Amino acid sequence: MQITPLDVHDQTQVHALFALEQAVHAADAPDDPPPLRDPLVTMLRQEHPDVTVALTSAWVDDELAGYALLAMPTLDNRHLAQVIVRVDPRRRRRGVGSALFEKMVNHAGSQQRTTLISRVTGPVPGGPPRGEAGARFAEAHGFSAALTNTQRRADLAATDETAEQQLLDECLPHAADYEIVTWNGLTPDRSAGGVAYLVNRVVTDAPMGDVDFEETQVDAQRLHAEERNALERGTHLVGAAAVHRPTGEVAAFTRIDVRPPGDHGDIYLTVAHPKHRGHRLGTIVKIEVHRRVRREFPQLRLVHTGNADANAHMVAINDRLGYRPYETSITYQRKLD
Numbered sequence: 001m002q003i004t005p006l007d008v009h010d011q012t013q014v015h016a017l018f019a020l021e022q023a024v025h026a027a028d029a030p031d032d033p034p035p036l037r038d039p040l041v042t043m044l045r046q047e048h049p050d051v052t053v054a055l056t057s058a059w060v061d062d063e064l065a066g067y068a069l070l071a072m073p074t075l076d077n078r079h080l081a082q083v084i085v086r087v088d089p090r091r092r093r094r095g096v097g098s099a100l101f102e103k104m105v106n107h108a109g110s111q112q113r114t115t116l117i118s119r120v121t122g123p124v125p126g127g128p129p130r131g132e133a134g135a136r137f138a139e140a141h142g143f144s145a146a147l148t149n150t151q152r153r154a155d156l157a158a159t160d161e162t163a164e165q166q167l168l169d170e171c172l173p174h175a176a177d178y179e180i181v182t183w184n185g186l187t188p189d190r191s192a193g194g195v196a197y198l199v200n201r202v203v204t205d206a207p208m209g210d211v212d213f214e215e216t217q218v219d220a221q222r223l224h225a226e227e228r229n230a231l232e233r234g235t236h237l238v239g240a241a242a243v244h245r246p247t248g249e250v251a252a253f254t255r256i257d258v259r260p261p262g263d264h265g266d267i268y269l270t271v272a273h274p275k276h277r278g279h280r281l282g283t284i285v286k287i288e289v290h291r292r293v294r295r296e297f298p299q300l301r302l303v304h305t306g307n308a309d310a311n312a313h314m315v316a317i318n319d320r321l322g323y324r325p326y327e328t329s330i331t332y333q334r335k336l337d
């Protein structure tokens, strides 16, 4: 086995990585949307505003047997590194994953990273099957579970519009002082600073279990840089915010990232300003973003979202909006010496 850095500008290597992603998708989560070549290649080649990425590949008999990706935040959380390891299903349990992983641990250590995190998926009752390999592999490498999120998805085509209107009518009297704005594309300049503030609040406000995250330091410029990268990958960004009329403050925000070819979306996040809680703004912005997505992307079916199990309020909102559990996402963590 040869372990070498992966060259994202080498067509052969990139093609092999895409083929591997397809094989992993077919083996591990065929119900997930399949990987797409162009967005994947664009992502691999993008400069990220706030993270450095290292890629390592393992080759056996001149075939790509697996790869690992290490993402290291550069503007905050500089103690952290996130690792992803993927091995060709035909070549598992032969030490490929461990060899890639060790390489990444050493690299993270050489970059003064002291906390490694890695996410794995698990099954929920009634959901599609999910294997145990990721969790067992992480445990075998000294990680322990630090946070469990339940991933949910809603079928927007099955929305009961009468029930949705009823819910909105219940909420709006609590939000008379707020204007709801929606957009498709970059966050409008006048809201970008307020949205960035709310993005940073997520680490402090949403339950993070034992994960060693610090509050992020996103500003309007960094938010827009991250959004431009997503647009370059062919993702559409549909946002909604509640703006407090008397002060102009952005009080709540949500965004659905509609990934190509346009039949799936992900909630990027939903957050309400601590000063403006109790006005049903989380529910209102989510309904408005759903409506805009249904109008502009009628082919979109499933929207995915994830919530910490301890986040009862957000879970209750999602339940009313038709989100149903389909898998867990467990953040594993390991401290480096």
Ligand SMILES: CC(C)(COP(=O)(O)OP(=O)(O)OC[C@H]1O[C@@H](n2cnc3c(N)ncnc32)[C@H](O)[C@@H]1OP(=O)(O)O)[C@@H](O)C(=O)NCCC(=O)NCCS
Residues within 6 Å of the ligand: 024, 028, 083, 084, 085, 086, 087, 088, 091, 092, 093, 094, 095, 096, 097, 098, 099, 118, 119, 120, 121, 132, 133, 134, 135, 136, 137, 138, 140
């Ligand atoms: C998890 C994954 C990377 C493991 O790759 P691998 O090359 O098979 O791993 P290794 O052969 O180095 O396994 C190392 C140890 O992990 C544990 N392990 C790995 N797969 C396991 C499985 N299916 N069941 C139980 N234990 C497992 C074992 O302790 C194993 O040692 P052993 O084979 O001597 O018992 C691979 O299954 C994969 O790509 N899964 C999909 C993506 C994923 O979940 N990645 C992990 C998080 S980013």
